[in-house]
Amino acid sequence: xxxxxxxxxxxxxxxxxxxxxxxxxxxxxxxxxxxxxxxxxxxxxxxxxxxxxxxxxxxxxxxxxxxxxxxxxxxxxxxxxxxxxxxxxxxxxxxxxxxxxxxxxxxxxxxxxxxxxxxxxxxxxxxxxxxxxxxxxxxxxxxxxxxxxxxxxxxxxxxxxxxxxxxxxxxxxxxxxxxxxxxxxxxxxxxxxxxxxxxxxxxxxxxxxxxxxxxxxxx
Numbered sequence: 001x002x003x004x005x006x007x008x009x010x011x012x013x014x015x016x017x018x019x020x021x022x023x024x025x026x027x028x029x030x031x032x033x034x035x036x037x038x039x040x041x042x043x044x045x046x047x048x049x050x051x052x053x054x055x056x057x058x059x060x061x062x063x064x065x066x067x068x069x070x071x072x073x074x075x076x077x078x079x080x081x082x083x084x085x086x087x088x089x090x091x092x093x094x095x096x097x098x099x100x101x102x103x104x105x106x107x108x109x110x111x112x113x114x115x116x117x118x119x120x121x122x123x124x125x126x127x128x129x130x131x132x133x134x135x136x137x138x139x140x141x142x143x144x145x146x147x148x149x150x151x152x153x154x155x156x157x158x159x160x161x162x163x164x165x166x167x168x169x170x171x172x173x174x175x176x177x178x179x180x181x182x183x184x185x186x187x188x189x190x191x192x193x194x195x196x197x198x199x200x201x202x203x204x205x206x207x208x209x210x211x212x213x214x215x216x217x218x219x
Contacts, residue, residue: 001092001093001094001118002045002093002094003043003044003045003093003094003095003096003114003117003159004044004045004046004047004048004088004093004094004095004096005038005041005044005046005047005048005095005096005097005098005157006048006050006081006084006085006095006096006097006098007031007034007035007038007047007048007049007050007051007098007099007100008050008073008077008080008081008084008097008098008099008100009021009031009034009049009050009051009055009073009100009101010050010051010052010055010072010073010074010080011073011100011101019055020101020205020206020210020211021051021055021058021100021101022055022058023205023211025103025211025214025215025218026215026218028062029058029059030100030101030103030205030214031049031051031055031058031059031100031103032058032059032062033103033104034098034099034100034101034102034103034105035047035049035059035062035064035068036062036064037103037105037106037107037110038096038098038107038110039064039065039066039068040107041107041108041110041111041114042107042111043110043111043114043115044066044096044110044114045066045067046066046067046068046069047064047066047067047068047069048068048069048070048071048084048087048088049068049069049070049071049100050070050071050072050073050080050081050083050084051070051072051073051100052072052073053070056070069087071083071084071086071087076178077179077180077181078169078172078173078177078178078179078185079173081097081165081169081182082169082173084097085162085165085166085169088162092161092162092163093161093162094114094117094118094159094160094161094162095159095160095161095162095165096110096113096114096117096157096158096159097156097157097158097159097160097165097182098156098157098158099156099204101204101205101206102155102156102202102203102204102205103205103214104200104201104202104203104214104217104218105125105155105156105157105202106200106202109125109196109198109199109200109202110157112196113125113157113159113196114159116159116194116196117159117160117161117194119194120193120194121160121161121164121191122158122159122160122161122164122183122186122191122192122193122194123158123159123160123193123194123195123196124154124155124156124157124158124159124182124183124193124194124195124196125155125156125157125158125196125197125198125202126152126153126154126155126195126196126197126198127152127153127155127197127198127202128151128152128153128197129148129151129152129153130148131148132145132148133145133146133147133148133151134146152195154181154183155198155202155204156181156202158181158182158183158193160182160186160193164186164189164191165182165185165186167189168182168185168186168188168189168191169185171188171189172185172188201217203217
């Protein structure tokens with residue numbers, strides 16, 4: 001079963017203050033590193049980048065050997081992902097949804113997630129929560145401990161059968177629900193997602209300090 005990648009890269013980078021996907025990491029834009037990882041993954045057959053046309057130009061100097069396409073994003077994440085799904089073939093296959101701002105994802109991690117999705121129908125990269133967790137009150141004071149047992153932080157790619165994700169998103173769009181990831185979308189249908197341990201840091205670049213962190217990790 002083939003797998004296509006939908007890379008969500010249409011955000012406004014408000015918390016960053018500038019286009020984080022254009023930020024330079026080792027001589028290339030963040031978005032170029034992200035797309036290159038999926039191009040190197042053996043299980044990926046094509047890549048669709050959901051982004052404005054001017055952001056897609058960040059990839060002009062790259063030489064990719066797999067099909068690369070662009071579609072416009074939408075108001076919220078679910079609209080952007082739905083636009084990416086719309087250009088895929090009607091036949092059932094796998095789709096890997098990935099944040100464009102996660103440039104450190106490794107091709108072998110992508111392939112491990114693909115294999116799990118072939119077996120279970122839904123899989124995601126994730127890591128177990130290691131920090132001590134607290135719940136704050138309305139005034140910002142720590143009041144309650146949170147048991148971190150069996151707590152996991154979601155990463156991407158999140159990979160599903162296209163038929164499953166299309167059905168799940170149809171319900172989300174109909175109810176006009178705001179979601180932050182695709183695992184939440186399929187969970188709304190009562191479907192569980194297999195968690196695949198991310199064995200190398202795969203952070204999402206959100207604030208300027210994350211650029212320095214990503215640079216150090218790449219070294």
